[in-house]
Amino acid sequence: MTSHGLEYEGCNFFRQRLVLSTLSGKRVRIKGIRSRDDNPGLRDFEASFIRLLDKVTNGTKIEINQTGTVLFYQPGLLLGGTIEHDCNPQRSIGYYLEGLLMLAAFMKTPLKATLKGVTNDPTDPSVDLLKTTALPLLKQFGIDGDGLEMKVVKRGMAPGGGGEVIFSCPIRRTLRPVQLTEPGKIKRIRGIAYSVRVSPQMANRIVDSARSVINKFIPDIYIYTDHLKGANSGKSPGFGLVLAAETQKGFFLSAELSSAPQGQGPTILPEDLGKNCAKLLLEEIHRGGCVDSTNQSLALLFMTLGQQDVSKVLLGPLSPHTVEFLRHIRDFFQIMFKMEAKPPLEDERKGGEKVLMTCVGVGFSNISKVTK
Amino acid sequence: PKTTEKDLKKAKALEIKGSDQAYETDGALRWKDDLQQKASEVFLKHQQAAPNLRKHVYGTVSSQGAGQGEEAELGGLFRVSRPEKSKTNLADAADCSRFHPDSLHNWDLEEMLHSIADCFVTGKWEEWQDAATLLKQDE
Numbered sequence: 107m108t109s110h111g112l113e114y115e116g117c118n119f120f121r122q123r124l125v126l127s128t129l130s131g132k133r134v135r136i137k138g139i140r141s142r143d144d145n146p147g148l149r150d151f152e153a154s155f156i157r158l159l160d161k162v163t164n165g166t167k168i169e170i171n172q173t174g175t176v177l178f179y180q181p182g183l184l185l186g187g188t189i190e191h192d193c194n195p196q197r198s199i200g201y202y203l204e205g206l207l208m209l210a211a212f213m214k215t216p217l218k219a220t221l222k223g224v225t226n227d228p229t230d231p232s233v234d235l236l237k238t239t240a241l242p243l244l245k246q247f248g249i250d251g252d253g254l255e256m257k258v259v260k261r262g263m264a265p266g267g268g269g270e271v272i273f274s275c276p277i278r279r280t281l282r283p284v285q286l287t288e289p290g291k292i293k294r295i296r297g298i299a300y301s302v303r304v305s306p307q308m309a310n311r312i313v314d315s316a317r318s319v320i321n322k323f324i325p326d327i328y329i330y331t332d333h334l335k336g337a338n339s340g341k342s343p344g345f346g347l348v349l350a351a352e353t354q355k356g357f358f359l360s361a362e363l364s365s366a367p368q369g370q371g372p373t374i375l376p377e378d379l380g381k382n383c384a385k386l387l388l389e390e391i392h393r394g395g396c397v398d399s400t401n402q403s404l405a406l407l408f409m410t411l412g413q414q415d416v417s418k419v420l421l422g423p424l425s426p427h428t429v430e431f432l433r434h435i436r437d438f439f440q441i442m443f444k445m446e447a448k449p450p451l452e453d454e455r456k457g458g459e460k461v462l463m464t465c466v467g468v469g470f471s472n473i474s475k476v477t478k
Numbered sequence: 479p480k481t482t483e484k485d486l487k488k489a490k491a492l493e494i495k496g497s498d499q500a501y502e503t504d505g506a507l508r509w510k511d512d513l514q515q516k517a518s519e520v521f522l523k524h525q526q527a528a529p530n531l532r533k534h535v536y537g538t539v540s541s542q543g544a545g546q547g548e549e550a551e552l553g554g555l556f557r558v559s560r561p562e563k564s565k566t567n568l569a570d571a572a573d574c575s576r577f578h579p580d581s582l583h584n585w586d587l588e589e590m591l592h593s594i595a596d597c598f599v600t601g602k603w604e605e606w607q608d609a610a611t612l613l614k615q616d617e
Binding site: 429 | 531532534535536568569570571572573574575576577579582583585590591592593594595596597598599600601602603
């Protein structure tokens with residue numbers, strides 16, 4: 107708590123630190139970024155993320171030392187508006203979108219972002235996955251309406267990229283507190299099997315093998331095949347699958363797998379990819395909760411920023427990323443969650459242990475939102 | 479934990495059985511040798527994986543402070559700059575929100591499929607939601 111604000115070390119949890127800093131207005135200094143690495147300092151994709159933050163804000167002050175191992179970030183005001191950004195292809199657009207999803211509702215004017223780069227890679231949540239899971243989650247907190255949209259205009263696989271995504275989000279003055287404690291039962295499974303610059307038959311082979319695993323549970327399965335051609339297919343070949351299970355209460359649990367980037371890693375048969383992805387979905391269902399493991403942090407952030415009322419959300423086991431996020435929330439907003447483990451009952455067949463997260467919101471309000 | 483206790487007992491029973499037969503087929507039953515030990519290891523691991531959550535998240539990490547004092551010095555002059563595996567791994571690891579647990583369940587097993595059956599509308603419903611019992615009450 108010196109004049110430098112909060113201080114951290116290392117490049118991990120980079121985005122959550124900058125995002126929470128932007129929302130709370132607290133300055134942050136990150137030192138020792140890959141200082142022991144042969145190639146020390148910030149990577150291009152991190153610089154690209156900083157530039158994106160700079161585009162949606164006004165008055166942000168960024169200082170980086172010569173080796174790139176120390177970053178000082180003084181947040182500006184969230185401005186929003188129409189922006190365009192070339193996302194560095196080292197990480198997929200999902201990496202950048204996760205940051206934007208946390209900030210978009212608190213802009214001065216609604217955000218309409220055109221992001222260019224890699225839409226699907228094996229590392230980060232893909233645009234398709236965020237579209238099917240994060241957008242419904244935003245709606246739970248009262249961020250909905252016509253302006254909420256995420257669209258894959260062009261698909262671009264890693265490593266070449268060449269994809270394009272449009273994300274627009276309405277703004278809110280305050281967020282509504284939520285009580286998401288009962289997930290309900292899964293009523294249907296939807297999915298997207300995509301392929302670019304390979305045979306369109308790949309997608310069909312993925313669909314068949316994925317169905318063979320999940321058909322035992324539920325008959326209502328529909329997996330769309332999405333084969334983009336020509337200018338809309340990006341620069342690299344690849345294929346993959348996104349699966350989402352929807353419950354009666356409108357919650358989504360998701361899983362995805364993508365083929366390894368061309369020239370990197372082992373090749374995978376579409377049949378194996380389909381089966382493995384279906385198994386990942388079963389794993390996610392076993393973890394359970396009202397929010398899937400990818401979006402845990404997003405839900406917890408909105409609970410923190412909610413009005414001064416009690417919010418409850420049932421989650422599956424906390425991911426390491428989420429655990430660190432909770433620590434950062436404590437640093438930036440002085441909010442600590444109450445966590446109750448809910449072990450499975452003896453005669454219940456609903457997967458593993460769940461965690462009920464409870465907190466009182468800080469009553470965050472978007473002061474820059476223009477009232478009409 | 480209840481099931482693991484059961485497993486422990488089962489493992490014990492298996493071992494006793496195994497030692498009886500071991501006279502005839504020595505070697506073939508090697509894999510049963512340390513079953514009990516394996517089972518208790520799994521049990522302990524399970525116990526450690528579920529500590530007090532609040533402590534796990536907000537508790538002070540004392541192990542980090544302990545590691546810092548152990549920096550070796552050569553002849554009181556030079557400091558050995560050796561990347562500490564665990565520390566650098568965490569602080570400089572890739573920033574990714576995906577959850578990759580250490581081990582995945584084996585979804586080829588019928589029991590595993592069984593364990594999530596009630597998560598679906600096709601599974602068993604709670605009594606107050608079950609259509610059959612509700613219909614019966616109406617009659």
